Amino acid sequence: MRNALFQLHWLLGLTAGLVLMLVGVTGGILSVEEEVTGLMSPGIVTVPAREGPRLTPDALVARLKDEAPGKRVTLMILNGAPDRAAQVRLADGPGRGTETYVDPYDGRVLGPARGEGFFETVRRLHRWLLLPGDGDGWGRTITGASALALVYLALSGLYLRWPKGRRDWRIWLKPALNRRGRALYWSLHAVVGTWVLVLYLVMALTGLWWSYGWYRDGATTLLTGRPPAAAQARTMTKKEGAPVPLDPAFAAFAAATNGHYATASLAPAREGETVRIRAVAADAAHFQARDEWRFRPDGTLASRDLYAERAWGARLAGSMLALHEGKFFGPVGWIAFMLAALAMPLFGVTGLLLYLGRRRSRRRHAAAAVQAA
Numbered sequence: 516m517r518n519a520l521f522q523l524h525w526l527l528g529l530t531a532g533l534v535l536m537l538v539g540v541t542g543g544i545l546s547v548e549e550e551v552t553g554l555m556s557p558g559i560v561t562v563p564a565r566e567g568p569r570l571t572p573d574a575l576v577a578r579l580k581d582e583a584p585g586k587r588v589t590l591m592i593l594n595g596a597p598d599r600a601a602q603v604r605l606a607d608g609p610g611r612g613t614e615t616y617v618d619p620y621d622g623r624v625l626g627p628a629r630g631e632g633f634f635e636t637v638r639r640l641h642r643w644l645l646l647p648g649d650g651d652g653w654g655r656t657i658t659g660a661s662a663l664a665l666v667y668l669a670l671s672g673l674y675l676r677w678p679k680g681r682r683d684w685r686i687w688l689k690p691a692l693n694r695r696g697r698a699l700y701w702s703l704h705a706v707v708g709t710w711v712l713v714l715y716l717v718m719a720l721t722g723l724w725w726s727y728g729w730y731r732d733g734a735t736t737l738l739t740g741r742p743p744a745a746a747q748a749r750t751m752t753k754k755e756g757a758p759v760p761l762d763p764a765f766a767a768f769a770a771a772t773n774g775h776y777a778t779a780s781l782a783p784a785r786e787g788e789t790v791r792i793r794a795v796a797a798d799a800a801h802f803q804a805r806d807e808w809r810f811r812p813d814g815t816l817a818s819r820d821l822y823a824e825r826a827w828g829a830r831l832a833g834s835m836l837a838l839h840e841g842k843f844f845g846p847v848g849w850i851a852f853m854l855a856a857l858a859m860p861l862f863g864v865t866g867l868l869l870y871l872g873r874r875r876s877r878r879r880h881a882a883a884a885v886q887a888a
Contacts, residue, residue: 517675524671525870531664532863534644534657539859541641542718545634546840546853552628559616559625564597569619572761572781578622579603586612588783593619593765595776595797600625642725659726665719668862669712676705697872704865711855714841718852721839738828756786763814764790771808771816772796789817796822800845803837804830 553560570578576588583605589612590604601619606612616625639645643654678687688709691702723730732743761781768779772794779794789809795802799822809817822830837843841852 520671521675524668524675525866527664527668528863528866529870531661531668532866534661535665536860536863537644538641538658538661539856541637543853543857544637545641546849546856548630548634552630552634555630556616556628560600560628561598562600562618562620562625565620567620569593569597570622572765574762575601575603575617575619575622576761576783579605579617579624582617582622582624590780590782592778592780594778595774655726659723662719662722662726665715669708669715669719672705672708673712676709697869700865700868700872704862704869707858708862711858714852714855717841718839718856721835724835724839735832738832739826740828759784759786759788759790759812761790763812764792764810767810767814767816768792768794768808784812786812801834801837801842803834803843805833
Protein backbone atom coordinates (compact mmCIF):
# COMPACT_ATOMS: atom_id res chain seq x y z
CA MET A 516 0.00 0.00 0.00
CA ARG A 517 2.80 2.40 0.86
CA ASN A 518 4.44 1.80 -2.52
CA ALA A 519 1.14 2.38 -4.34
CA LEU A 520 0.61 5.66 -2.49
CA PHE A 521 4.15 6.69 -3.36
CA GLN A 522 3.74 5.89 -7.05
CA LEU A 523 0.51 7.88 -7.26
CA HIS A 524 2.15 10.73 -5.31
CA TRP A 525 4.95 11.23 -7.81
CA LEU A 526 2.63 10.63 -10.80
CA LEU A 527 0.30 13.43 -9.67
CA GLY A 528 3.27 15.58 -8.74
CA LEU A 529 4.69 15.33 -12.25
CA THR A 530 1.36 16.05 -13.95
CA ALA A 531 -0.92 18.15 -11.74
CA GLY A 532 2.19 19.68 -10.20
CA LEU A 533 2.78 21.73 -13.34
CA VAL A 534 -0.64 23.36 -12.97
CA LEU A 535 -0.21 23.75 -9.21
CA MET A 536 3.06 25.64 -9.67
CA LEU A 537 1.34 28.09 -11.99
CA VAL A 538 -1.72 28.42 -9.77
CA GLY A 539 0.46 28.93 -6.69
CA VAL A 540 2.57 31.71 -8.18
CA THR A 541 -0.44 33.53 -9.66
CA GLY A 542 -2.29 33.17 -6.35
CA GLY A 543 0.62 34.74 -4.52
CA ILE A 544 0.63 37.63 -6.98
CA LEU A 545 -3.13 38.15 -6.63
CA SER A 546 -2.84 38.32 -2.84
CA VAL A 547 -1.13 41.72 -3.13
CA GLU A 548 -3.44 43.15 -5.80
CA GLU A 549 -5.16 45.69 -3.57
CA GLU A 550 -1.89 46.95 -2.11
CA VAL A 551 -0.13 47.22 -5.49
CA THR A 552 -2.98 48.91 -7.35
CA GLY A 553 -3.47 51.30 -4.44
CA LEU A 554 0.19 52.33 -4.51
CA MET A 555 0.09 52.74 -8.29
CA SER A 556 -3.13 54.77 -8.33
CA PRO A 557 -2.93 57.93 -6.20
CA GLY A 558 -5.67 60.25 -7.31
CA ILE A 559 -7.80 57.32 -8.43
CA VAL A 560 -8.11 54.95 -5.47
CA THR A 561 -7.41 57.82 -3.07
CA VAL A 562 -8.71 61.39 -3.25
CA PRO A 563 -7.94 64.52 -1.20
CA ALA A 564 -10.10 64.67 1.92
CA ARG A 565 -12.28 67.80 1.92
CA GLU A 566 -14.32 69.76 4.40
CA GLY A 567 -17.60 69.44 2.51
CA PRO A 568 -19.91 66.45 2.68
CA ARG A 569 -19.65 63.56 0.27
CA LEU A 570 -22.44 62.94 -2.21
CA THR A 571 -25.36 60.83 -1.06
CA PRO A 572 -26.13 57.68 -3.09
CA ASP A 573 -28.98 59.31 -5.01
CA ALA A 574 -26.90 62.41 -5.73
CA LEU A 575 -24.03 60.22 -6.90
CA VAL A 576 -26.32 58.30 -9.27
CA ALA A 577 -27.72 61.57 -10.64
CA ARG A 578 -24.23 63.00 -11.13
CA LEU A 579 -23.08 59.86 -12.98
CA LYS A 580 -25.89 60.28 -15.49
CA ASP A 581 -24.02 63.36 -16.70
CA GLU A 582 -20.53 61.89 -16.25
CA ALA A 583 -21.32 58.62 -18.03
CA PRO A 584 -24.30 59.24 -20.35
CA GLY A 585 -26.07 56.15 -21.59
CA LYS A 586 -24.85 54.01 -18.70
CA ARG A 587 -26.61 53.01 -15.53
CA VAL A 588 -25.25 52.32 -12.07
CA THR A 589 -25.74 48.67 -11.09
CA LEU A 590 -23.66 48.74 -7.89
CA MET A 591 -21.84 51.28 -5.76
CA ILE A 592 -19.33 50.67 -2.99
CA LEU A 593 -18.95 53.65 -0.70
CA ASN A 594 -15.86 53.90 1.50
CA GLY A 595 -16.04 55.14 5.06
CA ALA A 596 -12.63 56.82 4.92
CA PRO A 597 -12.77 60.48 3.81
CA ASP A 598 -9.75 60.08 1.51
CA ARG A 599 -10.90 56.98 -0.39
CA ALA A 600 -12.76 57.00 -3.69
CA ALA A 601 -16.07 55.27 -4.23
CA GLN A 602 -16.36 52.34 -6.65
CA VAL A 603 -19.25 52.02 -9.05
CA ARG A 604 -20.23 49.45 -11.63
CA LEU A 605 -21.55 50.98 -14.84
CA ALA A 606 -23.43 49.00 -17.48
CA ASP A 607 -24.90 50.00 -20.82
CA GLY A 608 -26.59 46.67 -21.54
CA PRO A 609 -27.73 43.46 -19.88
CA GLY A 610 -24.19 42.40 -18.90
CA ARG A 611 -22.30 42.79 -15.64
CA GLY A 612 -20.74 46.09 -16.66
CA THR A 613 -17.37 47.55 -15.74
CA GLU A 614 -16.11 48.93 -12.45
CA THR A 615 -14.50 52.33 -12.04
CA TYR A 616 -13.54 54.71 -9.26
CA VAL A 617 -15.49 57.89 -8.65
CA ASP A 618 -14.72 60.98 -6.59
CA PRO A 619 -17.24 60.78 -3.72
CA TYR A 620 -17.33 64.59 -3.31
CA ASP A 621 -18.23 65.67 -6.84
CA GLY A 622 -19.00 62.45 -8.74
CA ARG A 623 -16.15 62.75 -11.26
CA VAL A 624 -15.26 59.45 -12.92
CA LEU A 625 -11.62 58.75 -12.07
CA GLY A 626 -11.28 55.54 -14.09
CA PRO A 627 -10.01 52.09 -13.15
CA ALA A 628 -6.99 51.61 -10.90
CA ARG A 629 -3.65 51.28 -12.67
CA GLY A 630 -2.60 47.68 -13.02
CA GLU A 631 -6.14 46.28 -12.97
CA GLY A 632 -5.75 44.87 -16.47
CA PHE A 633 -2.60 42.98 -15.48
CA PHE A 634 -4.21 41.52 -12.37
CA GLU A 635 -7.34 40.56 -14.32
CA THR A 636 -5.16 38.55 -16.71
CA VAL A 637 -3.37 36.93 -13.75
CA ARG A 638 -6.76 36.13 -12.20
CA ARG A 639 -7.98 34.40 -15.37
CA LEU A 640 -4.69 32.48 -15.49
CA HIS A 641 -5.10 31.47 -11.85
CA ARG A 642 -8.69 30.32 -12.22
CA TRP A 643 -8.96 29.07 -15.79
CA LEU A 644 -5.40 28.96 -17.22
CA LEU A 645 -6.48 31.50 -19.88
CA LEU A 646 -8.21 28.70 -21.76
CA PRO A 647 -11.25 29.48 -23.96
CA GLY A 648 -14.57 29.62 -22.16
CA ASP A 649 -13.16 30.92 -18.89
CA GLY A 650 -15.35 29.50 -16.10
CA ASP A 651 -17.37 27.43 -18.58
CA GLY A 652 -14.33 25.93 -20.31
CA TRP A 653 -11.75 23.25 -19.63
CA GLY A 654 -9.59 25.56 -17.54
CA ARG A 655 -11.96 25.37 -14.59
CA THR A 656 -12.04 21.57 -14.82
CA ILE A 657 -8.25 21.32 -14.88
CA THR A 658 -7.67 23.67 -11.95
CA GLY A 659 -10.39 21.89 -9.96
CA ALA A 660 -8.78 18.50 -10.59
CA SER A 661 -5.42 19.97 -9.59
CA ALA A 662 -6.90 21.21 -6.31
CA LEU A 663 -8.10 17.67 -5.60
CA ALA A 664 -4.61 16.44 -6.44
CA LEU A 665 -3.12 18.93 -3.97
CA VAL A 666 -5.28 17.45 -1.20
CA TYR A 667 -3.93 14.00 -2.02
CA LEU A 668 -0.33 15.20 -2.35
CA ALA A 669 -0.45 16.90 1.04
CA LEU A 670 -2.03 13.99 2.91
CA SER A 671 -0.04 11.24 1.19
CA GLY A 672 3.17 13.23 1.66
CA LEU A 673 2.50 13.42 5.39
CA TYR A 674 1.83 9.68 5.54
CA LEU A 675 4.91 8.78 3.50
CA ARG A 676 7.27 10.73 5.72
CA TRP A 677 5.58 9.90 9.02
CA PRO A 678 8.42 8.76 11.29
CA LYS A 679 8.67 5.17 12.41
CA GLY A 680 9.34 5.29 16.11
CA ARG A 681 10.59 8.36 17.92
CA ARG A 682 12.43 10.94 15.84
CA ASP A 683 14.26 14.11 16.71
CA TRP A 684 12.07 17.14 15.96
CA ARG A 685 14.97 18.68 14.05
CA ILE A 686 14.75 15.88 11.50
CA TRP A 687 11.01 16.53 11.20
CA LEU A 688 11.04 20.33 10.98
CA LYS A 689 14.59 21.49 10.19
CA PRO A 690 15.88 21.19 6.60
CA ALA A 691 19.33 19.68 6.19
CA LEU A 692 20.86 22.51 4.16
CA ASN A 693 24.36 21.07 4.58
CA ARG A 694 23.51 18.11 2.37
CA ARG A 695 23.97 17.89 -1.38
CA GLY A 696 22.15 16.31 -4.29
CA ARG A 697 19.13 14.09 -3.70
CA ALA A 698 19.48 14.26 0.08
CA LEU A 699 19.12 18.05 -0.03
CA TYR A 700 16.21 17.90 -2.49
CA TRP A 701 14.40 15.39 -0.30
CA SER A 702 14.97 17.44 2.85
CA LEU A 703 13.59 20.62 1.23
CA HIS A 704 10.65 18.76 -0.31
CA ALA A 705 9.67 16.96 2.88
CA VAL A 706 10.45 19.52 5.58
CA VAL A 707 9.09 22.62 3.84
CA GLY A 708 6.10 20.53 2.78
CA THR A 709 5.44 19.80 6.44
CA TRP A 710 5.58 23.51 7.26
CA VAL A 711 2.96 24.45 4.68
CA LEU A 712 0.82 21.31 4.71
CA VAL A 713 -2.11 22.81 6.62
CA LEU A 714 -1.99 25.98 4.50
CA TYR A 715 -2.12 23.97 1.27
CA LEU A 716 -5.05 21.93 2.55
CA VAL A 717 -6.97 25.13 3.34
CA MET A 718 -6.11 26.59 -0.09
CA ALA A 719 -7.20 23.42 -1.89
CA LEU A 720 -10.40 22.81 0.07
CA THR A 721 -11.53 26.42 -0.32
CA GLY A 722 -10.44 26.56 -3.97
CA LEU A 723 -12.77 23.66 -4.73
CA TRP A 724 -15.66 25.97 -3.73
CA TRP A 725 -15.40 27.65 -7.15
CA SER A 726 -14.57 24.49 -9.10
CA TYR A 727 -17.51 22.19 -8.43
CA GLY A 728 -21.14 23.04 -7.75
CA TRP A 729 -21.68 19.79 -5.87
CA TYR A 730 -18.78 20.61 -3.56
CA ARG A 731 -20.08 24.12 -2.87
CA ASP A 732 -23.60 22.81 -2.19
CA GLY A 733 -22.31 20.10 0.14
CA ALA A 734 -20.03 22.50 2.00
CA THR A 735 -22.88 25.00 2.37
CA THR A 736 -25.17 22.36 3.84
CA LEU A 737 -22.44 21.09 6.16
CA LEU A 738 -21.48 24.54 7.43
CA THR A 739 -24.87 26.22 7.68
CA GLY A 740 -27.20 23.29 8.31
CA ARG A 741 -29.40 24.47 5.44
CA PRO A 742 -29.62 23.00 1.96
CA PRO A 743 -28.42 25.36 -0.77
CA ALA A 744 -31.96 25.81 -2.09
CA ALA A 745 -33.01 27.32 1.25
CA ALA A 746 -30.10 29.75 1.12
CA GLN A 747 -30.93 30.75 -2.43
CA ALA A 748 -34.56 31.31 -1.59
CA ARG A 749 -33.59 34.31 0.50
CA THR A 750 -32.24 36.12 -2.56
CA MET A 751 -34.82 38.53 -3.94
CA THR A 752 -35.59 38.45 -7.63
CA LYS A 753 -35.34 41.76 -9.41
CA LYS A 754 -38.70 43.21 -10.37
CA GLU A 755 -39.74 45.72 -12.95
CA GLY A 756 -40.94 49.04 -11.62
CA ALA A 757 -39.97 52.57 -10.80
CA PRO A 758 -36.69 53.04 -8.95
CA VAL A 759 -36.94 53.90 -5.27
CA PRO A 760 -34.75 56.49 -3.51
CA LEU A 761 -31.64 55.16 -1.76
CA ASP A 762 -30.92 58.13 0.49
CA PRO A 763 -33.44 57.31 3.28
CA ALA A 764 -32.06 53.78 3.61
CA PHE A 765 -28.44 54.94 3.58
CA ALA A 766 -29.14 57.70 6.10
CA ALA A 767 -30.76 55.14 8.42
CA PHE A 768 -27.77 52.82 7.99
CA ALA A 769 -25.29 55.63 8.72
CA ALA A 770 -27.25 56.60 11.84
CA ALA A 771 -27.36 52.98 13.07
CA THR A 772 -23.59 52.56 12.63
CA ASN A 773 -22.67 56.12 13.71
CA GLY A 774 -20.98 56.44 10.32
CA HIS A 775 -18.29 53.92 11.30
CA TYR A 776 -17.90 51.50 8.42
CA ALA A 777 -15.07 50.44 6.12
CA THR A 778 -17.21 49.90 3.03
CA ALA A 779 -20.92 49.84 2.26
CA SER A 780 -22.22 48.44 -1.02
CA LEU A 781 -25.71 49.01 -2.35
CA ALA A 782 -27.50 48.70 -5.65
CA PRO A 783 -30.47 50.61 -7.11
CA ALA A 784 -33.76 49.04 -6.04
CA ARG A 785 -37.14 48.92 -7.70
CA GLU A 786 -40.61 49.52 -6.36
CA GLY A 787 -41.65 46.66 -4.09
CA GLU A 788 -38.08 45.81 -3.12
CA THR A 789 -36.09 46.56 -0.02
CA VAL A 790 -32.77 48.39 -0.26
CA ARG A 791 -29.96 46.00 0.66
CA ILE A 792 -26.74 47.37 2.12
CA ARG A 793 -23.82 45.00 2.62
CA ALA A 794 -21.33 46.66 4.95
CA VAL A 795 -17.93 45.82 6.39
CA ALA A 796 -17.45 47.37 9.82
CA ALA A 797 -14.47 49.61 10.44
CA ASP A 798 -13.05 47.07 12.90
CA ALA A 799 -13.98 43.96 10.90
CA ALA A 800 -11.57 41.02 11.02
CA HIS A 801 -11.41 40.74 7.22
CA PHE A 802 -12.96 42.07 4.03
CA GLN A 803 -15.69 39.39 3.87
CA ALA A 804 -16.94 39.97 7.41
CA ARG A 805 -20.02 41.65 5.97
CA ASP A 806 -23.18 42.71 7.76
CA GLU A 807 -26.37 42.72 5.71
CA TRP A 808 -28.98 45.41 6.25
CA ARG A 809 -32.32 45.73 4.49
CA PHE A 810 -34.36 48.91 4.61
CA ARG A 811 -37.74 49.84 3.24
CA PRO A 812 -37.79 52.80 0.82
CA ASP A 813 -38.82 55.15 3.65
CA GLY A 814 -35.72 54.22 5.65
CA THR A 815 -37.32 51.93 8.21
CA LEU A 816 -35.35 48.79 9.03
CA ALA A 817 -36.73 45.59 7.49
CA SER A 818 -34.03 43.17 8.66
CA ARG A 819 -30.46 43.05 9.91
CA ASP A 820 -27.98 40.16 9.73
CA LEU A 821 -24.73 40.96 11.53
CA TYR A 822 -21.62 38.91 10.82
CA ALA A 823 -20.70 38.79 14.52
CA GLU A 824 -24.07 37.25 15.41
CA ARG A 825 -23.93 34.42 12.86
CA ALA A 826 -23.08 30.85 13.74
CA TRP A 827 -19.47 29.88 13.16
CA GLY A 828 -20.33 27.70 10.16
CA ALA A 829 -22.25 30.52 8.49
CA ARG A 830 -19.26 32.81 8.96
CA LEU A 831 -16.99 30.29 7.25
CA ALA A 832 -19.43 29.76 4.37
CA GLY A 833 -19.52 33.51 3.75
CA SER A 834 -15.75 33.95 3.97
CA MET A 835 -14.39 31.46 1.43
CA LEU A 836 -12.25 33.97 -0.44
CA ALA A 837 -10.81 35.36 2.80
CA LEU A 838 -10.01 31.80 3.88
CA HIS A 839 -8.50 30.99 0.50
CA GLU A 840 -6.19 34.03 0.68
CA GLY A 841 -5.39 33.62 4.39
CA LYS A 842 -6.81 37.05 5.23
CA PHE A 843 -9.39 35.35 7.46
CA PHE A 844 -6.50 34.80 9.91
CA GLY A 845 -5.28 38.39 9.95
CA PRO A 846 -2.07 39.93 8.57
CA VAL A 847 0.10 37.02 9.75
CA GLY A 848 -2.15 34.52 7.98
CA TRP A 849 -2.20 36.62 4.80
CA ILE A 850 1.61 36.78 4.65
CA ALA A 851 1.98 33.07 5.46
CA PHE A 852 -0.49 32.06 2.73
CA MET A 853 1.18 34.36 0.20
CA LEU A 854 4.65 32.91 0.89
CA ALA A 855 3.30 29.36 0.81
CA ALA A 856 1.64 30.00 -2.55
CA LEU A 857 4.81 31.49 -4.01
CA ALA A 858 6.76 28.47 -2.70
CA MET A 859 4.69 26.01 -4.76
CA PRO A 860 7.35 25.70 -7.51
CA LEU A 861 9.83 24.46 -4.88
CA PHE A 862 7.90 21.21 -4.61
CA GLY A 863 7.54 20.78 -8.35
CA VAL A 864 11.25 21.35 -8.97
CA THR A 865 12.55 19.24 -6.07
CA GLY A 866 10.05 16.48 -6.88
CA LEU A 867 11.22 16.41 -10.49
CA LEU A 868 14.88 16.32 -9.42
CA LEU A 869 14.16 13.45 -7.04
CA TYR A 870 12.35 11.56 -9.78
CA LEU A 871 15.18 12.05 -12.30
CA GLY A 872 17.76 11.09 -9.68
CA ARG A 873 15.84 7.92 -8.88
CA ARG A 874 15.73 6.97 -12.55
CA ARG A 875 19.48 7.50 -12.92
CA SER A 876 20.13 5.42 -9.82
CA ARG A 877 18.00 2.58 -11.19
CA ARG A 878 19.82 2.65 -14.51
CA ARG A 879 23.18 2.48 -12.73
CA HIS A 880 22.04 -0.47 -10.63
CA ALA A 881 20.69 -2.25 -13.71
CA ALA A 882 23.99 -1.69 -15.59
CA ALA A 883 25.98 -2.95 -12.59
CA ALA A 884 23.82 -6.05 -12.38
CA VAL A 885 24.38 -6.79 -16.08
CA GLN A 886 28.15 -6.40 -15.71
CA ALA A 887 28.19 -8.62 -12.63
CA ALA A 888 26.33 -11.33 -14.55
